[in-house]
Amino acid sequence: MAPLIFRPPLCWIAPLAAAWLLLGAGPAALRAQAPPEYQVKAVFLLNFAQFVEWPPEAYAGADAPLVIGVLGADPFGDTLEETVRGERAHGHPLVVQRFRRAQDVRECHILFIAPSENGRLEPALAALPARHVLTVGDGDDFAPRGGTIGFRTAQNKIRLRINLAAAKAADLTISSKLLRAAELVGPPEVAR
Amino acid sequence: MKPARNPFLSPPSAAGRRRTPPARRRGAVLLSLGALLALGGPALSAQTAPVRPPGELKKMSLEELLDIEVTSVSKRPEKLSGAPSAIQVITADDIRRAGAASLPEALRLAANLEVAQIDSRQWAIAARGFNNTTTNKLLVLIDGRTVYTPLYAGVFWDAQDTLLEDLAQIEVISGPGATQWGANAVNGVINITTKSAKDTIGTLLLGGGGTEAQGFGGLRYGAEIRPDLHYRVYAKTARAGDSALPAGADAGDAWHRTQAGFRLDWEPAAGDQFTLQGDLYGGAIAQPALADVKIGGGNLLGRWSRGLPGGSNLKLQLYFDRTHRVVPGSFSEDLDFYDLDFQHHVAVGARHDVVWGFGYRLMDDDVSNGPTLAFLPPQVRREWFNVFVEDRLRFLEDRAQLTAGAKLEHNEYTGFEIQPSVRLDWSVADNRTLWAAVSRAVRTPSRIDRELVSPAAPPYLLSSSPNFASEVLLAYELGLRMQSSPRLTLSLATFFHDYDDLRSLEPVAPPAPFPVVIANGLEGRSYGAEFTADWRATAAWRWQLGYNELRVDSRPKPGSLDRTSTRSQNLDPHRQLLLRSSVGFAGSWEFDATLRAVAPIEFQAVPGYAELDLRLGWRPVPEWEFSLVGQNLLHRRHAEFGPPGSRREIERGVYGKLTWRR
Numbered sequence: 001m002a003p004l005i006f007r008p009p010l011c012w013i014a015p016l017a018a019a020w021l022l023l024g025a026g027p028a029a030l031r032a033q034a035p036p037e038y039q040v041k042a043v044f045l046l047n048f049a050q051f052v053e054w055p056p057e058a059y060a061g062a063d064a065p066l067v068i069g070v071l072g073a074d075p076f077g078d079t080l081e082e083t084v085r086g087e088r089a090h091g092h093p094l095v096v097q098r099f100r101r102a103q104d105v106r107e108c109h110i111l112f113i114a115p116s117e118n119g120r121l122e123p124a125l126a127a128l129p130a131r132h133v134l135t136v137g138d139g140d141d142f143a144p145r146g147g148t149i150g151f152r153t154a155q156n157k158i159r160l161r162i163n164l165a166a167a168k169a170a171d172l173t174i175s176s177k178l179l180r181a182a183e184l185v186g187p188p189e190v191a192r
Numbered sequence: 193m194k195p196a197r198n199p200f201l202s203p204p205s206a207a208g209r210r211r212t213p214p215a216r217r218r219g220a221v222l223l224s225l226g227a228l229l230a231l232g233g234p235a236l237s238a239q240t241a242p243v244r245p246p247g248e249l250k251k252m253s254l255e256e257l258l259d260i261e262v263t264s265v266s267k268r269p270e271k272l273s274g275a276p277s278a279i280q281v282i283t284a285d286d287i288r289r290a291g292a293a294s295l296p297e298a299l300r301l302a303a304n305l306e307v308a309q310i311d312s313r314q315w316a317i318a319a320r321g322f323n324n325t326t327t328n329k330l331l332v333l334i335d336g337r338t339v340y341t342p343l344y345a346g347v348f349w350d351a352q353d354t355l356l357e358d359l360a361q362i363e364v365i366s367g368p369g370a371t372q373w374g375a376n377a378v379n380g381v382i383n384i385t386t387k388s389a390k391d392t393i394g395t396l397l398l399g400g401g402g403t404e405a406q407g408f409g410g411l412r413y414g415a416e417i418r419p420d421l422h423y424r425v426y427a428k429t430a431r432a433g434d435s436a437l438p439a440g441a442d443a444g445d446a447w448h449r450t451q452a453g454f455r456l457d458w459e460p461a462a463g464d465q466f467t468l469q470g471d472l473y474g475g476a477i478a479q480p481a482l483a484d485v486k487i488g489g490g491n492l493l494g495r496w497s498r499g500l501p502g503g504s505n506l507k508l509q510l511y512f513d514r515t516h517r518v519v520p521g522s523f524s525e526d527l528d529f530y531d532l533d534f535q536h537h538v539a540v541g542a543r544h545d546v547v548w549g550f551g552y553r554l555m556d557d558d559v560s561n562g563p564t565l566a567f568l569p570p571q572v573r574r575e576w577f578n579v580f581v582e583d584r585l586r587f588l589e590d591r592a593q594l595t596a597g598a599k600l601e602h603n604e605y606t607g608f609e610i611q612p613s614v615r616l617d618w619s620v621a622d623n624r625t626l627w628a629a630v631s632r633a634v635r636t637p638s639r640i641d642r643e644l645v646s647p648a649a650p651p652y653l654l655s656s657s658p659n660f661a662s663e664v665l666l667a668y669e670l671g672l673r674m675q676s677s678p679r680l681t682l683s684l685a686t687f688f689h690d691y692d693d694l695r696s697l698e699p700v701a702p703p704a705p706f707p708v709v710i711a712n713g714l715e716g717r718s719y720g721a722e723f724t725a726d727w728r729a730t731a732a733w734r735w736q737l738g739y740n741e742l743r744v745d746s747r748p749k750p751g752s753l754d755r756t757s758t759r760s761q762n763l764d765p766h767r768q769l770l771l772r773s774s775v776g777f778a779g780s781w782e783f784d785a786t787l788r789a790v791a792p793i794e795f796q797a798v799p800g801y802a803e804l805d806l807r808l809g810w811r812p813v814p815e816w817e818f819s820l821v822g823q824n825l826l827h828r829r830h831a832e833f834g835p836p837g838s839r840r841e842i843e844r845g846v847y848g849k850l851t852w853r854r
Contacts, residue, residue, distance in 0.1 A: 043249040043257060050731065051254070082622075083250065086679070087731075154459070158258060176814060181254045
């Protein structure tokens with residue numbers, strides 16, 4: 001039983017090292033894959049569908065889908081579709097829709113407002129249907145500015161901020177389990 | 193360490209070679225095969241790539257999602273351990289729902305580990321073979337603190353504990369991790385981490401008791417001092433009953449243990465994080481006809497990590513660890529460790545990620561020798577230092593990564609040791625990753641190899657050797673991780689391990705079997721496969737399956753006269769199966785079942801067995817949680833490890849537990 005020890009001759013080492021360094025010299029090609037941050041956020045959106053209750057009139061019918069919308073420059077790539085594929089919440093299948101402008105949003109249960117809209121967040125919130133839209137966005141100030149659930153990142157971990165007044169105004173019930181995992185923020189003033 | 197149970201001191205008896213009844217063995221095999229077939233036949237696949245498949249994330253609870261570290265757009269890899277390897281992660285939720293009452297019980301949830309309970313407090317835990325009472329090829333870390341003993345490079349599992357409710361997760365890597373983790377990470381790494389103090393705000397009280405876990409209680413209080421400064425303090429105590437002799441009588445090895453500790457986390461600025469934590473513990477374990485074994489110790493650890501612009505970061509960790517152990521009739525030990533680790537992680541160019549670092553370790557070990565064995569000299573001071581560098585290169589439009597690195601380590605026994613590895617992972621499709629690795633790892637000598645004699649005075653029956661060299665492993669691994677649907681994740685890791693210079697016991701005056709001297713007279717090979725499947729049947733019902741095949745073969749090298757160690761080093765079941773079902777129902781109820789089936793250990797004539805743990809949990813309001821746990825329910829008692837003469841058996845146990853948190 002001879003040990004299978006592989007010893008590269010010394011003359012290999014220099015070209016190998018050169019190849020190693022050269023391989024890394026070119027510019028990185030970008031790939032249509034979301035960074036893990038948005039993979040995790042996509043799963044949070046799926047969780048919100050489970051932990052938030054919409055009144056029956058929020059759905060067009062018993063079999064109507066629960067719509068997860070993305071407003072603005074979509075940071076998810078294909079991740080969001082992959083995440084919700086085959087999933088149901090409260091008996092409704094989940095579908096993803098994308099919206100260019102807040103005025104286009106009609107039937108939508110969860111709306112992720114992309115960071116591209118941060119500069120015009122208040123007008124966007126005001127243009128949304130008054131009820132049944134759970135707005136979700138990035139940044140420390142998303143929920144204080146009138147969004148319902150804000151993601152913020154601290155020490156590379158995602159933290160949740162929930163604006164209960166905004167949820168109430170939209171006629172949504174957020175489960176205590178989700179509330180426990182989040183930081184509740186005011187002010188209660190909702191920009192719509 | 194009980195000398196009577198140590199393989200060095202009691203070579204297997206003739207009875208140890210007796211074969212187990214074939215019917216029993218066939219049962220375990222059929223059970224395993226049946227479960228595999230039920231899964232759908234050619235379900236061969238997949239282990240962790242840095243980008244987690246969405247299905248893996250979807251299985252996590254809200255708390256777990258909030259706890260995972262995400263990569264920001266700068267593309268910094270998540271963690272060092274995220275490199276492609278046969279990694280399995282046990283989450284805090286898994287541990288709670290399985291009803292594990294101790295760290296070794298929690299480790300039973302890792303399908304890539306062999307976990308055998310020896311008696312009430314001793315455990316034989318290994319990855320990829322060479323399991324023993326003194327398993328020495330596994331590295332175990334608790335919050336970055338190495339917990340193996342320098343006496344035999346194994347772990348005193350009776351002294352390792354924490355409040356299980358504080359655990360964040362346990363990562364179990366089977367296969368070598370030496371390039372990143374250092375010597376002793378030969379066959380695997382167990383990395384146990386606790387939650388940040390920020391995530392344990394409030395009060396937690398728990399208590400319960402039953403037949404084996406006779407009584408336990410715990411208390412934790414966590415609070416915010418300032419928005420960037422959090423702390424927690426905890427205390428716990430536990431008392432466990434005797435294991436059983438094969439005839440059913442109590443083995444007289446009941447134990448009790450108490451531990452307290454704290455953790456402080458300060459985040460003065462984004463990316464800056466200070467942690468200060470410490471524990472103190474003490475306990476006693478009964479021994480028949482002798483005074484109690486006494487254990488005690490404590491540790492204090494400080495860690496600073498800092499994120500730098502451009503996604504690079506620095507980490508500095510310092511700790512002190514003291515262990516005290518008195519084993520009447522055998523030996524006692526006072527052991528101090530001082531340890532420093534530094535790591536710098538930096539992105540170089542667009543495609544390279546470089547991690548480099550160094551470490552220093554100082555040990556003061558003071559043993560009082562008993563009549564049966566002695567470490568000579570009894571008191572030693574030893575130093576270790578290491579440097580390592582590893583580069584991860586992304587290519588094929590970031591679909592593939594090649595990670596190459598080496599650790600250079602210096603120890604006082606054998607001088608410099610180099611432990612290189614090359615790993616490749618390749619996303620062959622969006623839902624599957626193929627990985628391969630070649631690595632070299634060494635198990636450097638411990639005190640047992642270089643400084644042990646038995647009995648304590650001449651003429652010695654066993655003596656160690658000043659020439660004992662490191663045991664060397666060359667490992668070849670190939671694995672596949674696959675997300676075959678949003679609800680089903682499969683993984684398969686296969687390996688071939690080639691060992692040289694394994695420890696042997698060479699007779700000094702053959703054919704007389706004794707005295708023997710320790711040498712590096714064996715070589716060995718092992719191969720096997722580790723398969724896991726994780727299926728979320730519905731949002732509330734999850735199934736997990738783990739199945740392992742393992743063959744270990746060692747034999748004397750030319751010139752070696754050792755004819756016993758190949759048996760004492762082959763104490764690994766050929767296959768084992770883990771099947772778990774976790775279901776939540778009616779809003780506040782949870783029901784978990786964990787079945788494990790383990791093939792026989794032939795050279796110890798330990799029969800194969802199957803055992804079942806059940807847990808029923810009820811959380812009617814957020815503050816209160818009630819649970820009832822049954823452990824090892826299928827038999828009144830069963831054996832998991834040990835030669836027939838000194839074997840202890842593990843009894844069926846039931847306990848209830850009450851948790852209150854606010």
